[in-house]
Amino acid sequence: xxxxxxxxxxxxxxxxxxxxxxxxxxxxxxxxxxxxxxxxxxxxxxxxxxxxxxxxxxxxxxxxxxxxxxxxxxxxxxxxxxxxxxxxxxxxxxxxxxxxxxxxxxxxxxxxxxxxxxxxxxxxxxxxxxxxxxxxxxxxxxxxxxxxxxxxxxxxxxxxxxxxxxxxxxxxxxxxxxxxxxxxxxxxxxxxxxxxxxxxxxxxxxxxxxxxxxxxxxxxxxxxxxxxxxxxxxxxxxxxxxxxxxxxxxxxxxxxxxxxxxxxxxxxxxxxxxxxxxxxxxxxxxxxxxxxxxxxxxxxxxxxxxxxxxxxxxxxxxxxxxxxxxxxxxxxxxxxxxxxxxxxxxxxxxxxxxxxxxxxxxxxxxxxxxxxxxxxxxxxxxxxxxxxxxxxxxxxxxxxxxxxxxxxxxxxxxxxxxxxxxxxxxxxxxxxxxxxxxxxxxxxxxxxxxxxxxxxxxxxxxxxxxxxxxxxxxxxxxxxxxxxxxxxxxxxxxxxxxxxxxxxxxxxxxxxxxxxxxxxxxxxxxxxxxxxxxxxxxxxxxxxxxxxxxxxxxxxxxxxxxxxxxxxxxxxxxxxxxxxxxxxxxxxxxxxxxxxxxxxxxxxxxxxxxxxxxxxxxxxxxxxxxxxxxxxxxxxxxxxxxxxxxxxxxxxxxxxxxxxxxxxxxxxxxxxxxxxxxxxxxxxxxxxxxxxxxxxxxxxxxxxxxxxxxxxxxx
Amino acid sequence: xxxxxxxxxxxxxxxxxxxxxxxxxxxxxxxxxxxxxxxxxxxxxxxxxxxxxxxxxxxxxxxxxxxx
Numbered sequence: 001x002x003x004x005x006x007x008x009x010x011x012x013x014x015x016x017x018x019x020x021x022x023x024x025x026x027x028x029x030x031x032x033x034x035x036x037x038x039x040x041x042x043x044x045x046x047x048x049x050x051x052x053x054x055x056x057x058x059x060x061x062x063x064x065x066x067x068x069x070x071x072x073x074x075x076x077x078x079x080x081x082x083x084x085x086x087x088x089x090x091x092x093x094x095x096x097x098x099x100x101x102x103x104x105x106x107x108x109x110x111x112x113x114x115x116x117x118x119x120x121x122x123x124x125x126x127x128x129x130x131x132x133x134x135x136x137x138x139x140x141x142x143x144x145x146x147x148x149x150x151x152x153x154x155x156x157x158x159x160x161x162x163x164x165x166x167x168x169x170x171x172x173x174x175x176x177x178x179x180x181x182x183x184x185x186x187x188x189x190x191x192x193x194x195x196x197x198x199x200x201x202x203x204x205x206x207x208x209x210x211x212x213x214x215x216x217x218x219x220x221x222x223x224x225x226x227x228x229x230x231x232x233x234x235x236x237x238x239x240x241x242x243x244x245x246x247x248x249x250x251x252x253x254x255x256x257x258x259x260x261x262x263x264x265x266x267x268x269x270x271x272x273x274x275x276x277x278x279x280x281x282x283x284x285x286x287x288x289x290x291x292x293x294x295x296x297x298x299x300x301x302x303x304x305x306x307x308x309x310x311x312x313x314x315x316x317x318x319x320x321x322x323x324x325x326x327x328x329x330x331x332x333x334x335x336x337x338x339x340x341x342x343x344x345x346x347x348x349x350x351x352x353x354x355x356x357x358x359x360x361x362x363x364x365x366x367x368x369x370x371x372x373x374x375x376x377x378x379x380x381x382x383x384x385x386x387x388x389x390x391x392x393x394x395x396x397x398x399x400x401x402x403x404x405x406x407x408x409x410x411x412x413x414x415x416x417x418x419x420x421x422x423x424x425x426x427x428x429x430x431x432x433x434x435x436x437x438x439x440x441x442x443x444x445x446x447x448x449x450x451x452x453x454x455x456x457x458x459x460x461x462x463x464x465x466x467x468x469x470x471x472x473x474x475x476x477x478x479x480x481x482x483x484x485x486x487x488x489x490x491x492x493x494x495x496x497x498x499x500x501x502x503x504x505x506x507x508x509x510x511x512x513x514x515x516x517x518x519x520x521x522x523x524x525x526x527x528x529x530x531x532x533x534x535x536x537x538x539x540x541x542x543x544x545x546x547x548x549x550x551x552x553x554x555x556x557x558x559x560x561x562x563x564x565x566x567x568x569x570x571x572x573x574x575x576x577x578x579x580x581x582x583x584x585x586x587x588x589x590x591x592x593x594x595x596x597x598x599x600x601x602x603x604x605x606x607x608x609x610x611x612x613x614x615x616x617x618x619x620x621x622x623x624x625x626x627x628x629x630x631x632x633x634x635x636x637x638x639x640x641x642x643x644x645x646x647x648x649x650x651x652x653x654x655x656x657x658x659x660x661x662x663x664x665x666x667x668x669x670x671x672x673x674x675x676x677x678x679x680x681x682x683x684x685x686x687x688x689x690x691x692x693x694x695x696x697x698x699x700x701x702x703x704x705x706x707x708x709x710x711x712x713x714x715x
Numbered sequence: 716x717x718x719x720x721x722x723x724x725x726x727x728x729x730x731x732x733x734x735x736x737x738x739x740x741x742x743x744x745x746x747x748x749x750x751x752x753x754x755x756x757x758x759x760x761x762x763x764x765x766x767x768x769x770x771x772x773x774x775x776x777x778x779x780x781x782x783x
């Protein structure tokens with residue numbers, strides 16, 4: 001026994017040393033290029049320690065996971081949505097549901113401050129905030145038969161906090177959809193290869209939908225394999241189109257793409273689910289898991305070295321071209337999903353809690369899959385930092401900064417303190433067969449360049465760079481478009497619910513005029529911001545991404561506030577700091593960012609200062625660059641007003657939720673006996689199943705002893 | 716010997732995992748569940764079952780929503 005313990009101890013000491021060595025190499029390297037191997041070491045070492053010790057502490061001491069208590073899946077098993085699901089399958093499900101474009105895009109933008117600030121927050125943030133939020137939300141929702149975050153806020157905090165939370169979720173959804181669609185527009189504008197391949201996903205999805213509905217219902221694996229094969233063909237065919245006379249037909253301006261996307265969003269969201277959404281979902285999940293696995297493998301095999309500085313000057317002076325503002329608070333806002341994502345709380349309080357087999361598995365599903373997501377973010381920041389910093393800034397600065405020629409871009413990059421020659425810029429675009437890579441903001445193209453560099457090192461050499469670039473673009477655009485469709489439906493559903501309180505027929509979700517009207521409103525709302533983003537003289541991503549980050553982090557604040565309230569109400573006051581500290585941090589970061597966005601006197605940072613500057617110039621009759629005309633000037637004034645009002649609106653909503661939650665917390669600390677919990681009753685669990693990925697010796701014995709009890713149905 | 720038998724299990728385990736993850740096995744779960752509760756039950760056909768399952772997402776799109 002003690003020998004075993006000694007060996008275990010030795011293993012954990014080794015893991016800690018590897019992780020610590022990774023951190024030391026990342027932090028102390030100055031002047032020379034650091035290998036990505038140290039990123040991987042620092043991340044995996046830290047995750048292992050955090051999972052083994054911190055998540056175990058939360059599971060045992062804080063939440064007191066109870067293996068004798070039946071989960072909703074066991075109690076309410078209906079063979080369909082409530083169904084005890086094998087932990088390994090549910091881990092895959094949950095991971096596929098939380099991983100999206102966010103953790104890929106945010107870290108790429110945050111790389112403007114160097115690789116170190118982003119990496120530290122991705123790892124530390126996930127350990128103490130992101131994974132904790134996901135796990136605790138999952139736990140409380142599971143104890144309430146899978147209730148949604150909004151419902152929990154209403155039941156456990158009160159009608160005011162609940163209503164504010166609902167409106168916040170809706171508003172955040174709109175900004176999310178607009179920003180994600182903007183990422184797609186920036187990746188596809190002027191790129192016939194990309195536009196053709198993405199357009200082809202629509203007929204492919206329709207074909208798959210028909211196959212599943214009519215030909216062979218339910219045969220998801222075979223139809224997905226057919227779909228993926230067709231998808232790869234579409235990417236290759238994009239290269240042919242690029243060389244052919246069709247190229248001009250698929251070369252679209254950003255404005256045209258907006259119209260197409262809005263039309264697509266509307267039509268897709270009113271079509272039956274089986275036609276487009278369900279098949280696209282299968283396709284994008286396959287591509288997502290496959291590509292993420294490839295990327296992780298590629299980084300580990302190629303072990304590229306990082307060309308970006310550890311910390312750039314933009315971290316302290318706040319004058320970065322990608323987004324304005326200094327390290328605190330904007331690095332945290334920008335990274336968003338990879339470290340702490342409010343949106344995960346919607347998944348953790350949605351499908352997953354209805355499928356979990358044993359209470360004890362909350363740790364592996366909630367905490368574990370968020371660690372995996374964080375690793376995806378680490379891969380993304382690595383991919384952005386291995387490309388030439390000069391190219392990075394030429395790609396990620398707004399058009400108003402870099403201009404439209406390789407010469408002007410080269411000059412602008414030199415002005416930022418980095419260097420790249422016009423020839424190098426032209427060669428980089430040629431290598432991936434794009435007309436231009438200048439000002440391709442939004443993160444996706446940068447990530448695609450980084451990925452093509454990594455993949456081409458492993459397979460195919462430089463000749464396959466263009467294929468890998470468009471493969472990466474396709475993979476991101478594919479699941480962003482799926483999110484646009486699914487998100488529009490969720491927004492519509494919430495809107496119908498809200499409108500239903502005023503106009504009765506809206507409550508019936510299958511009332512067609514209601515569906516059409518609500519869809520049009522939702523698409524119109526995100527379409528407006530998308531249009532604004534594309535025509536923003538100051539750069540759409542530069543202006544809108546901070547709003548998206550703030551919105552996402554504010555949603556996390558709502559989730560953490562609900563968790564903290566529930567910890568206190570359920571007699572866990574002693575441990576309320578577990579979600580209380582991340583809540584305090586997140587609220588500080590986000591409200592500081594909102595405050596700066598609203599009140600900062602620096603026109604680069606504060607929306608209203610920006611408005612004043614441009615409005616004064618209009619009165620004086622002058623045109624301020626990067627605006628090119630008086631019309632541009634008026635656009636800036638309108639946009640900064642809308643953005644400023646929205647920032648303030650988000651902050652007010654969240655302060656409302658926080659204040660209402662604080663009221664409930666104080667009341668239940670004063671009179672613990674009066675706190676009412678809406679928890680489902682304790683019923684004895686009959687299922688026997690391991691808690692973690694690998695069963696322990698005791699769990700194996702327990703399983704053998706209870707043959708015949710319902711439980712594992714694995715091979 | 717033990718290694719060989721473990722290796723032989725890999726394709727089966729992989730097939731099981733993919734079918735579970737994609738929801739391809741959902742019909743079998745439904746059928747097993749329905750029979751367990753009522754041996755004489757008249758089951759939906761696979762076609763009918765899959766239709767209802769997809770159409771349920773129509774009614775509440777929050778089910779199965781994926782993240783940013």
